[in-house]
Amino acid sequence: MSVEQRFDVVIIGGGPAGSTLARLLGTSRSVLVVERSGGDTAGRPQAQKCCGGLLDPDAQRMLATFGLGVPRQVLVGPQLFAVRAVDLASGLERHYQRHYVNIDRGAMDEWLLSLAARSATVARGATFRTFRPDKDGLTVRYTVGGQPVEVRAGLLVGADGAWSAVRRALRGSSSQRPDYVAIQEWYPNHTVSSCFEALFHPAVTDFYAWTIPKDGKLILGAALPADKDPAARFELLKRLLVERGWELGAPALRHGTHLARPSRPGVVDLGAGTVALVGEAAGLISPSSAEGFSYAFRSALSLAQALGPGQDGWLGRYTAANARLRAELAVKALKLPVMYQPWLRRLALASGALSVDRVDTPISRSQ
Ligand SMILES: Cc1cc2nc3c(=O)[nH]c(=O)nc-3n(C[C@H](O)[C@H](O)[C@H](O)COP(=O)(O)OP(=O)(O)OC[C@H]3O[C@@H](n4cnc5c(N)ncnc54)[C@H](O)[C@@H]3O)c2cc1C
Incomplete structure (x- = not known):
């Protein structure tokens, strides 16, 4: 050579x-x-x-700094204007306005x-x-x-x-040694969500789980402690969602990756x-x-x-x-200890501070 x-x-x-x-x-x-x-x-x-695949305002600001606009072939639907924070343990949930660009x-x-x-x-x-x-x-x-x-x-x-x-x-x-593992599953033809959902449950993770709609599919993901049986915790997350009435069916794709959370x-x-x-x-x-x-x-x-x-x-x-x-x-x-403290999160969700009052109709619920 x-x-x-x-x-x-x-x-x-x-x-x-x-x-x-x-x-x-x-x-x-x-x-x-x-x-x-x-x-x-x-x-x-x-x-x-x-x-x-969400570009948040910080990433958008950097693209603005570079003088770049995202071309149409990179965008997917729906574009998202809200995050729904759901505490799966207490059932409390709130909507907050956020500006994401949803991408492939x-x-x-x-x-x-x-x-x-x-x-x-x-x-x-x-x-x-x-x-x-x-x-x-x-x-x-x-x-x-x-x-x-x-x-x-x-x-x-x-x-x-x-x-x-x-x-x-x-x-x-x-x-x-990345201390978290992220797992995502893609569910085809899903109609549950029209926003980015952040899901919390202390038995699942001390970080968070999420759902993101993408061109008719729904991504269910979670960042899970690498040394605490992440696969079993992901299954627990799915069971908790099914108990809440979700119909997940079989995923079309499952993938995972390391995640080194710079919290230390x-x-x-x-x-x-x-x-x-x-x-x-x-x-x-x-x-x-x-x-x-x-x-x-x-x-x-x-x-x-x-x-x-x-x-x-x-x-x-x-x-x-x-x-x-x-x-x-x-x-x-x-x-982090404050943001991810379950009782403080419940307090924040219960107060409704900074949240958006949603007016749901059958169409917005099934969109
Ligand atoms: C589950 C999950 C969800 C996320 N969601 C978001 C989100 O919605 N919005 C957001 O802003 N961030 C998100 N992130 C973070 C974001 O994906 C990463 O921070 C970002 O991709 C980092 O970019 P990078 O270029 O540093 O690394 P990467 O995007 O990981 O790129 C590394 C590249 O290196 C290549 N590569 C790796 N090893 C080799 C090798 N040995 N030889 C040659 N090539 C190699 C890979 O193919 C890859 O193209 C998420 C992260 C995870 C884990």
Whole structure:
């Protein structure tokens, strides 16, 4: 195997963080994006990324910062203007006004990656394996269709999500133990919900579960403690919903993923030496809602800006640029014991503060 090419920056992962970084670096650097999905010649369907696919106002603000509007092919129906918070233990529920953009997650990633591909080289169906640092940079090894490829890089960026192989190669496999597992099931032809529902029950999770309607289907998902039998807790959630009158039937799709909730020190890691981490690979995701698009966008922007003057000193500039984002995460983490305290939640729901009085009709209930 010969070392083929040298790039200034090799980015592992073409999700929101990796493709945004590649797009922002533009033509000022030679960039390679190594993305595991796509380029699949065996005719296997691409795995659907386990995500709710909602762009919240923070993510929308970042798209505004980038001057980007979401194209029509990325949008799905219905667009959502409310979140229904339901305490499954007490039966209390309230509606709150929220502004989400409901998207097809796969289409969103493809769109962002297509923008990156205008200036960067993108390798699809390519899986990162390892890297070897030396005095002139690094050698990065990935495989395509089982065949090894090596490239030279000045900087390696791990944008490969919560279970980041780059981060594990950098810090060791015990360095990143995601403490939650997210499971989602997709139910076809569902007509129950016309809003994003946040579901709470202490026997299910100390985080939350959700439903999201998407183009005639309903996603039922939950973020569950990884070490407390998440599969059994997901079944309990379904039983609780059926007891409330839900008819779930058989799911058309079930998938899951790791989720590293940055609610304790050590989860956030921006990299070291000639290896940078962005997005969820860096542990950047909201510990209160699991919203991650805005963190992926913001960390990609701050790394691109940190690389502006050149690679020397990038980590100091990147760390400084992320100080505010990390402070926001710390504040959110501090609020968690209050936000997720069952009796306080019940108090808040019972008070009805900030909620919207819904006027339900048979049509709005079945829409
Ligand atoms: C269940 C769930 C629901 C969520 N819902 C929402 C939501 O509604 N709204 C929201 O804002 N956030 C949501 N999030 C968070 C959001 O999905 C993530 O924060 C966001 O996708 C992070 O972007 P990223 O680019 O850092 O990582 P990812 O989106 O995970 O992208 C990583 C990329 O790296 C690739 N990759 C991984 N390993 C390798 C490898 N070895 N070699 C090559 N490529 C590799 C993957 O194929 C992927 O394309 C949710 C998270 C979960 C778990």
